[in-house]
Amino acid sequence: MRVLVAGGAGYIGSVVTAALLAAGHDVTVLDDLSTGHADAVPAGATLARVALHDSAPVLAEVRPEAVLHFAARSLVGVSQQRPHEYWDTNVGGSLALLEAMRAVGCRRIVFSSTAATYGEPESVPIREEAPTRPTNTYGASKLAVDHMLTSYAVAHGFAAVSLRYFNVAGAAFGLGERHATETHLIPLALQVAAGERESLTVFGRDYPTPDGTCIRDYVHVQDLADAHLLALPAPAEGEHRIYNLGNGTGFSVQEVVDAAREVTGHALPTVDGGRRAGDPAQLVASSARIRSDLGWMPRHTDLVGIVRDAWALVDPAAAHRS
Ligand code: UFG
Numbered sequence: 114m115r116v117l118v119a120g121g122a123g124y125i126g127s128v129v130t131a132a133l134l135a136a137g138h139d140v141t142v143l144d145d146l147s148t149g150h151a152d153a154v155p156a157g158a159t160l161a162r163v164a165l166h167d168s169a170p171v172l173a174e175v176r177p178e179a180v181l182h183f184a185a186r187s188l189v190g191v192s193q194q195r196p197h198e199y200w201d202t203n204v205g206g207s208l209a210l211l212e213a214m215r216a217v218g219c220r221r222i223v224f225s226s227t228a229a230t231y232g233e234p235e236s237v238p239i240r241e242e243a244p245t246r247p248t249n250t251y252g253a254s255k256l257a258v259d260h261m262l263t264s265y266a267v268a269h270g271f272a273a274v275s276l277r278y279f280n281v282a283g284a285a286f287g288l289g290e291r292h293a294t295e296t297h298l299i300p301l302a303l304q305v306a307a308g309e310r311e312s313l314t315v316f317g318r319d320y321p322t323p324d325g326t327c328i329r330d331y332v333h334v335q336d337l338a339d340a341h342l343l344a345l346p347a348p349a350e351g352e353h354r355i356y357n358l359g360n361g362t363g364f365s366v367q368e369v370v371d372a373a374r375e376v377t378g379h380a381l382p383t384v385d386g387g388r389r390a391g392d393p394a395q396l397v398a399s400s401a402r403i404r405s406d407l408g409w410m411p412r413h414t415d416l417v418g419i420v421r422d423a424w425a426l427v428d429p430a431a432a433h434r435s
Contacts, residue, residue, distance in 0.1 A: 117177035120184030122149025131286035132338035165206030169213040179221035192251035203254035226275040230256040238399035266353040274344040279359035285335040289426040306377035317388035326366035328395040330359035333413035343407040359398025
């Protein structure tokens with residue numbers, strides 16, 4: 114299939130681009146490189162350095178049969194301080210992309226949504242029927258695009274899938290997380306192990322969880338890529354499906370620290386900080402829907418394995434030692 118990957122120079126987008134190429138698809142990456150990296154775009158894909166708002170001429174030229182849309186601003190904290198950037202890129206940019214698709218008769222799309230659309234859950238594991246009450250602008254902007262897709266499916270016959278990612282981690286196809294501003298737990302822990310920072314701050318040890326630290330559902334980026342390939346052909350025209358993507362197992366911050374110590378052999382000093390604003394105590398997905406509808410089966414569910422794959426990119430020699 115001829116596909117356009119918006120945001121294909123970022124962490125998840127580049128891994129999915131590599132998976133699409135491996136499956137024989139013809140891929141054009143559209144990315145303004147505001148947070149992505151040109152050298153992360155796998156060889157074999159064509160890069161158009163263009164923002165979502167200006168995507169129409171690229172779609173007119175490429176004439177894709179489907180779009181996978183990863184391009185977004187994704188820092189929860191920044192979304193609270195500079196909301197206009199999130200509404201502009203995530204919502205305005207997505208609207209421009211959908212209109213560019215409509216102009217060329219392309220109606221198939223897989224969109225990167227997020228667990229942040231649910232906000233503080235009433236119960237875990239979180240199912241797709243759970244109420245969506247985002248607690249930050251980032252989650253609200255992603256939820257707005259989910260609604261946009263529902264209305265484009267109804268009005269314009271779009272065949273759309275929103276994949277609500279939980280905590281994506283690990284590496285695949287030699288591609289891993291590489292953010293200029295890193296806020297995520299696993300890469301930060303590995304930066305400590307690599308000697309790039311002195312310690313890791315644990316945000317809160319007084320949560321109502323067994324060890325007092327927050328629990329998250331870490332899903333391997335390779336499993337996530339598999340889900341995109343299954344989702345791409347799934348919906349009929351006029352249909353918008355929503356699927357959670359997580360392992361269904363939660364790990365605490367302390368368990369992640371322990372796994373990183375085991376993988377790296379580094380003492381990994383931690384400092385106890387206060388709670389980070391807006392962090393729910395537990396976010397764990399029910400991914401029963403995508404498992405039963407599409408036969409998705411996460412294969413890399415072991416936390417130590419996820420951390421090991423991420424570490425192999427930070428310290429390539431480690432891959433040979435383990
Ligand atoms: N944490 C620390 N110390 C750090 C960084 C994180 O203790 O230095 C903790 C956080 O408090 C949280 C857990 O580690 O409990 C995971 O934090 P991340 O920042 O790695 O991930 P989040 O769960 O906050 O965010 C992820 C995605 C977001 C998405 C959100 C959905 O990265 O894009 O899940 O709720 F919005």
